[in-house]
Amino acid sequence: xxxxxxxxxxxPFTRGLVKALGLPQPTRLAxxxxxxxxxxxxxxVVVLGAAPGGFAAEGAQAAFTSGGARxxxxxxxxxxxxxxxxxxxxxxxxxxxxxxxxxxxxxxxLPRLARNARVLVLxxxxxxxxxxxxxxxxxxxxxFVRSLGKEVGRQGVTANVAYVARGAEARLAGPVRxxxxxxxxxxxxxxxxxxxxxxxxxxxxxxxxxxGKVALVTGAARGIGAATAERLAQEGARxxxxxxxxxxxxxxxxxxxxxxxxxxxxxTSPDAPVTLVAALRAGSGGVDIVVHNAGITRDRTLAKMTPxxxxxxxxxxxxxxxxxxxxxxxxGALRDEGRLVYLSSISGVSGNFxxxxxxxxxxxxxxxxxxxxxxxxxxxxxxxAVAPGFIETAMVAKMPLMTREVGRRLNSLSQxxxxxxxxxxxxxxxxxxxxxxxxxTVRVCGQxxxxx
Ligand code: NAD
Numbered sequence: 045x046x047x048x049x050x051x052x053x054x055x056p057f058t059r060g061l062v063k064a065l066g067l068p069q070p071t072r073l074a075x076x077x078x079x080x081x082x083x084x085x086x087x088x089v090v091v092l093g094a095a096p097g098g099f100a101a102e103g104a105q106a107a108f109t110s111g112g113a114r115x116x117x118x119x120x121x122x123x124x125x126x127x128x129x130x131x132x133x134x135x136x137x138x139x140x141x142x143x144x145x146x147x148x149x150x151x152x153x154l155p156r157l158a159r160n161a162r163v164l165v166l167x168x169x170x171x172x173x174x175x176x177x178x179x180x181x182x183x184x185x186x187x188f189v190r191s192l193g194k195e196v197g198r199q200g201v202t203a204n205v206a207y208v209a210r211g212a213e214a215r216l217a218g219p220v221r222x223x224x225x226x227x228x229x230x231x232x233x234x235x236x237x238x239x240x241x242x243x244x245x246x247x248x249x250x251x252x253x254x255x256g257k258v259a260l261v262t263g264a265a266r267g268i269g270a271a272t273a274e275r276l277a278q279e280g281a282r283x284x285x286x287x288x289x290x291x292x293x294x295x296x297x298x299x300x301x302x303x304x305x306x307x308x309x310x311x312t313s314p315d316a317p318v319t320l321v322a323a324l325r326a327g328s329g330g331v332d333i334v335v336h337n338a339g340i341t342r343d344r345t346l347a348k349m350t351p352x353x354x355x356x357x358x359x360x361x362x363x364x365x366x367x368x369x370x371x372x373x374x375x376g377a378l379r380d381e382g383r384l385v386y387l388s389s390i391s392g393v394s395g396n397f398x399x400x401x402x403x404x405x406x407x408x409x410x411x412x413x414x415x416x417x418x419x420x421x422x423x424x425x426x427x428x429a430v431a432p433g434f435i436e437t438a439m440v441a442k443m444p445l446m447t448r449e450v451g452r453r454l455n456s457l458s459q460x461x462x463x464x465x466x467x468x469x470x471x472x473x474x475x476x477x478x479x480x481x482x483x484x485t486v487r488v489c490g491q492x493x494x495x496x
Contacts, residue, residue, distance in 0.1 A: 047436075047452065047459060068458035071200035074160040075464060076226045079278040082251040083112030084225045088128040090115050091153060095145040097136030100166040100208045103216035104131050111221060111250075119156050126158035129224040134185050135168040135208060139177035146188050157196065162224045163203035165189050169237070172210055182207070186235050193233040193491045197456025202232035202491075209480075211240030218477020221250055227472070230465035232456055233491035238480040242417075243424035245381055245479040253475040255280030258331050260324065262311055263338030265291035267437035268387065270298045271463035272335055275471045277302035281333060284324065286311070311338050311364040317371030324377050333383045333474040334372060336365045339405075341439065343398040354401045361405035366412070373420075381424040383474040386413060387466075388429040390489050406431070410485045417483030426482035428473045433489025434460045455490035 052058040053069040063069065090113040094101040108115050113129070120127065132149050136142070146165075157163075167185040168178070186205050193203035204223050208216070215238060222228055223236075249255065259276045263269035264285035273283045283304035287295040292308050299306035307323055309316055324331045339361045342353035365386065372378040391399050392406025409429050416427045434440060434451040440460070443451065452460040469488045472478055 049453075050459060068453055069198075070458040071159060071198065073200050073229045073457065073459070074226050075229055075462065076468070079280075080221070080225075080227070080251050080253060084221060085111040085113030085129070088113050089120060089125060090129045090131065090224070091118060091127050092131050092133075093117060093149045094133035095136040095142055097138065098133040098166070099210070100135045100213045100216060101133035103213045104133060104166065104220050107217040107220035108224075110217070119152050125156075127153060127156045127161060128158050129162040129164070130157070131164045131166070131220065131224065133166045134182075135166055137168070137178065137181035137185070139175070139181055143181055143184055143188075146185070150192070154196070157199065157201055160200040160226070160229070161196075162228065163189070163192065163196070163201065164220065164223045165203075165205045166208050166216075167205055169207045169209050189235075190233045190491075194456050197232060197491060198458070200229070200457065202228060204228070204232060204234045204236065206236045206238050208238045209240050212238040212480045215240070215244070215480030217248060217250060218472065218475060218479070219481065221477065222472040227468035229468070230457065230461035230490050231469055231486065231488050234486050236481060236486060237484055239421075239482060240480065242421040242426055242479055242482050243381075245424060245476040248476045248479065250477055252280045253477060254333070254471075257281045257333055258284065258324070258328050259333035259335065259474065260284045260286060260320075260331050261335045261337055262286045264298050265294040266298075267439065268432065268435060268463045268466045269335070269337040270294075271467040272337060272470050273298050273302050273304065275464065275467035276333065276335075276474060277304060279471060279475070281474075282328070284327065284331070286320075287338070311368065312359050316364065317368050320368060321371050321375050321377045330377045330379045331372070331382070332379050333385070334369075334378060335385045335387075335470055335474070336368070337387045338364075339387055341399065341402050343402070345398050346400045349401065357401040358405050361402065362408050365409070369416075378425065381476070381479075383478070384413075384416070384420075384425065384427040385470050385473050386427070386429040388431040388485060390431050390433045390487060390492055390494065393431055393485070393487065394494050413485065414483045421482065424479065426473070426478060428478075428481060428483070429485040430466060430469050430473065431485055431487040431489065432461065432466050433487060433492040435463060435466055435488075436460045437463055454494055455492045457490035459490065461488060461490055
């Protein structure tokens with residue numbers, strides 16, 4: 045879909061008018077095309093700092109140096125040199141007096157940030173802190189990062205926080221690479237929880253990361269599902285693409301593009317779980333990654349909603365997923381160290397007018413991953429939800445013009461996301477490098493101002 049304001053703001057003839065009218069002037073966001081590079085930070089300048097007493101800087105430093113970065117401990121001495129990524133280890137904050145370290149570190153760096161730069165702050169888990177004062181300081185980091193994200197978003201800069209549990213600092217390579225590289229372009233203002241409780245991955249390749257893995261993507265004929273299938277295949281996965289028979293042609297095209305298989309199946313049909321397990325077993329014995337992406341909307345205010353509209357949405361977006369998971373987990377078709385990713389929505393976080401059915405289903409998925417994750421940790425399986433904001437797909441094309449325009453702008457980056465942006469996050473969560481990330485719901489919404 046065309047973003048007309050973006051075009052006008054970057055056209056030399058109309059740029060002045062956009063500015064004079066006080067309209068948002070969204071930055072063109074940097075996006076990757078291929079898969080993850082072996083050295084994603086080659087030719088990039090990274091500034092790494094730490095508050096005294098922290099425990100996570102070493103893991104972060106290793107992720108940057110193995111990725112080819114030039115790592116500095118403060119602003120570059122060459123005044124013209126921009127900074128591509130900034131990471132601050134705040135796990136050592138012991139109380140209110142230590143929060144000043146955030147100001148002292150970031151204040152001089154802000155004018156030096158490159159367009160589309162990345163900011164990541166590591167914090168201790170507040171519940172693990174030795175005192176209420178230390179918990180306060182750890183939780184304060186989240187307010188700092190979310191506010192900073194709103195201030196720097198106009199330059200396409202993102203800011204996120206990762207709470208690092210004791211023992212999880214050895215699992216930072218994947219998250220640091222994702223949150224400090226270009227693929228996280230539409231993920232900002234998020235708090236990720238990194239746990240040491242999941243059985244560690246036997247191998248953590250960070251490049252061609254899904255080589256040898258089998259992935260299932262539901263709703264893969266178009267939109268986010270098709271982009272996800274492509275992205276997983278770029279990292280080396282063999283992708284089984286599933287969608288309803290009515291979209292058979294589009295599905296076959298996706299499958300052909302990614303060198304995978306097309307599986308025509310309605311996830312709500314009573315025999316879908318059995319059929320799916322049989323198909324996955326017949327293919328390569330099982331599956332490593334399942335992306336529950338298929339979803340529908342049937343928007344109406346509750347007063348006007350028919351029982352059918354309620355049922356359809358809850359069945360596709362929730363009941364079918366739970367039934368399929370029971371079959372995948374019950375039969376062992378989902379292999380150890382597997383990854384489950386669920387497409388929730390910001391409507392599930394904040395609710396939305398006319399979407400009681402949809403928001404119920406999407407909020408339910410947030411509760412579902414939180415409950416499922418600890419039950420699967422011993423097998424090394426991670427379960428996470430992704431909550432997209434306004435993503436330019438067929439689903440949002442149906443919106444009335446003004447609703448669509450408001451939805452597109454109400455975020456720190458002042459623009460909609462692309463299906464590829466969601467696919468990048470799903471791919472990270474599907475990777476061995478995400479072995480400390482489970483039970484999370486991560487928004488990919490450009491730091492939406494609604495329900496943030
Ligand atoms: P889309 O409508 O373009 O694609 C959804 C796909 O799911 C379609 O190909 C459809 O045929 C398939 N599907 C629907 N019912 C199915 C069934 N019973 N069995 C098998 N396949 C079925 O939607 P999208 O925008 O790409 O959204 C993908 C997911 O992301 C959905 O779960 C949606 O709720 C979620 N989401 C999207 C946005 C957005 O802005 N586009 C925002 C938040 C959440």
